[in-house]
Amino acid sequence: MSRKKILITGKSSYIGTSFIKWVSQWPDQYEVEEISVKGEEWKKHDFSGYDTVLHVAGIAHVSADPKLEDLYYKVNRDLTIEVAKKAKNDGVKQFIFMSSIIVYGDSGGINEKKIITEHTIPQPTNSYGNSKLQAEEGIKSLEDAEFKIVIIRPPMIYGKGSKGNYAKLSKAARILPVFPDIDNQRSMLYIDNLGEFIRLIIENNESGLFFPQDSEHVKTCEMVRLIAKVHEKKIRLIRVFNPLLNVMGTKVAIINKVFGNLIYEKSLSIYKEKYQIWDLRKSIELSELESA
Template sequence: MSKKRILITGKGSYVGSNFMIWLSQWPNQYEVEEITVRGEEWKEKDFSQYDSILHVAGIAHVSTDPKMKDQYYKVNRDLTIEVAKKAKNQGVKQFIFMSSIIVYGDSSSDIRVIDRNTVPKPSNFYGNSKLQAEEGLQLLKSDDFKIAVIRPPMIYGKDSKGNYPKLAKAARFLPVFPDIDNQRSMLHIDNLSEFIKLLVDNKEDGFFFPQNSEYVKTSQLVKSIAEAHGKKIRLSKKFNLILKSMIGNVGILNKVFGNFVYDKNMSDYKANYHIRNLKESIEVTENN
């Protein structure tokens, strides 16, 4: 059996780099390469030798500065479509695009469950740039060029960026943390890597919504992280009334204590990709 050849467009990305490490467990089955798509040099690359392209290049959700708006669309939408067109023209059979749950908007103070009938409604230009990239890709798909769009929730793992490391820092140093009832979908990087591997193996196309098997309550997540470091943290409901009244209006509180989940049925797949449960994922992430 010949090796599957995969090209990752977006050199040094968190998802791409971890996916390469994950596939190194099967050196006789996969050949993986990553390239940068900054500048113009990538346009000279021969894509025809690859079975699948994993496109992870993009600007992350880090800025609401209006001055950045054009750059988000240029990279997250226009570059994605340009890379996909080149892949299609050179005979690549599958294009996998890393989108985001953010195409559905932001978390909220109410329990918000996204299901297959939920219509995407981005609340910022990051989410909108991803959604417009998805729409552009759908115009390119054919029987010979499959498009797989992944809309992951918050991705975390060893050396991840975003909210998880901030919560991990709080877990290590705070003696008390607010005990607010909320639910979040999250996705450990190993579970995502296995999921992408399955998409490649099965030559999938369509929209996909992978998540951990368990929803996450922020306070319990923080407590589990503290325990992984041998520390005790007290959970308190003392400030809940004040915090709950602020969640919908204060961005950082919304990110930490808001609700944002996929209906679990959306995330079912014909093969198991849940390599790690929540407890194991935290231990792996926090273990030095």
């Protein structure tokens, strides 16, 4: 059996490098390369030898600065469409685009449920989400019998070396004596579970729209408690700050990012093969012990 040849467009990305590490378990089955798509040099690269292009290049939502708006569209939308067109023209059979749950807008507030089902219509609330959605729409039209398009809308991704909110929660769990006990639910995706999902999508030569997530919805304070436990720290979960956080959540965006609600209905994330390799407890353990 010949090895699947995979090209990752977006060098040194967290998802790309983690995926390379994940499939290195099967050296006889996969050959993976990554290239930078900054500048113009990538256009000279011959894509014709690859079975799949995994496009992970993009600008994350690090700022609401309106000056960055053009850059979001230039990188997240225009570059994605350009790379997909080249992949198709060079005879690649499958193009995988990493979109985001952010196409559905912001998290629901504290005590406000936000459940995404198959009937939920995307409603991005910022240029980052909108640029991802427009990229999806731009590449869909390229699909035909010879060129399969896969769009993945993951929730928050976490694991060893991940940035963003998980890293902040991890730090908080290690230093704080107490943490707010708020009943919220969030969909999350451990990096190795994502790696296995992408591997199966490639193996099965899939096309379509996918919503992978971990098998369990996560309560933020429970995740913090598990992180603290890995580090043999004791943290008390308390409700005394909840009324204040409720009020702050209407004015401070980061409060809703941490304690708000945003989940995929579990049925949306079922796949014909098992990709949810690790449960929450083990995922936290692997993330923390590896990064300690």
